[in-house]
Each structure stands twice: as structure tokens, then as C-alpha cells.
Amino acid sequence: MTTITATQAGVSGATTVTVTPATLVSIAITPSNPSIANGTSVQLTATGTFSDGSTQDLTTSVSWTSEDTTIATPHPGGLATGTGVGMTTITATQAGVSGSTTITVTSAVLTSIEITPANPTISVHGEKTTVKLTATGIFSDGSMQDLTNSVSWTSSNDAIATVEPSGLVKARAVGTAIITATQAGVSSANTVTVTNQQLLAEDVWKSASAVSQ
Secondary structure (H helix, E strand, O other): OEEEEEEEOOEEEEEEEOOOOOOEEEEEEEOOOOEEEOOOEEEOEEEEEEOOOOEEEOOOOOEEEEOOOOOEEEOOOOEEEEOOOEEEEEEEEEOOEEEEEEEEEEOOOEEEEEEEOOOOEEEOOEOOOEEEOEEEEEEOOOOEEEOOOOOEEEEOOOOOEEEOOOOEEEEOOOEEEEEEEEEOOEEEEEEEEEEOOOEOHHHHHHHHHHHHO
């Protein structure tokens, strides 16, 4: 709270201004109404809109609930996992304000996994010592889903290249390592080549493009 005063020719007038913090007015969840296969997960994001028009990512601070946990179960952080075929409403709540989305869980089964970029080259030196791999699942109903954060990533040789749960591969020594993504008994492998050359990001992009053609 503060006092604002206007003065002219020795005459003054004052008023008190009270500044209050912006309040949360709505929550939007994205992606909107996603469809996933049973046993897989989708990362939901909760964005809050406040009374002053500002927005804020509330994904990790809202309370996530499911109307029917036998169909889909949300976890802290917004990751929702399909646990049964059907539809259910996922709600994010904070400070008495809620936002919802409908998740459809299908009976489709995972048939294959595609890893991109295909057979990339990185280096133990220079600018490009890592590469981020993406795993896309292809299901029996023809649908596709990003499984990067839910597959199990492994490296055939951690001394050459290691892989993190997020799919990030780091160069350790010169050679080749096979990086495998596995989920629900389905696997896909990708060969990562590690060189001594000081590769730039553009070089790796050209190398991956040439291999994939």
C-alpha cells in the first residue's frame, strides 16, 4: 500500500493505492484431449493464467487427479499413464482453480520403435559431443507416439558412449556403440559412431541426413 500525492501551487491531494498480488484465474492443460495406448504415458503441462494477464507453468506445483485411475493415472509432474482401455478426465488444481482434459486410452499394442536421428556421429572433442535421440512408437492401429521418456535406453558399450534416460547420448571414447530403446518387449537399435574429429552441429546434421536417405 502506498500514498500517491498530486501538488500544484501549494495545494495537494492524496490517494492511497493498494497493490495486491495477481491471482490465479484459470488453468489450461496441454496437449488437449490426448489419445494414448494402454500401458504408455503422456506428459501433460498445466499453464496458469493470472488476473494481470500473465501466464506461468504450474505443471510441477498443481495437484493432479484422475476421475478413474483404472483407466489413467497421473503422477506428480504431469506424467499420465494408461492403465486400462477407456476415457477419463485428468484434472489439475491449485488455489481452488481447476483445469481438465480428457484422456482416451486405446487397446493398441506397440509393434515397433523408430529411433531418430539414424546412426549419428559425434566426437570426443569439439562442439558436438552429445546427440539427443528420440524414440517414436508405432502401434497396431497405425498411430504413433513419442516414447522417448518412457522407453528403457541402453548402450552396448558405456566406455564408448553412454545414454541417459532422456535419450541423450554422450561420447566417451573413439569407436561405435549400439544404443537400444526397449518398451513392452519391443526394441530398436541405433549405431552411434564416436570420432576424434572436432564436429560441429551442422556436420552431425549432414551426416545423419545422408545416412537416413
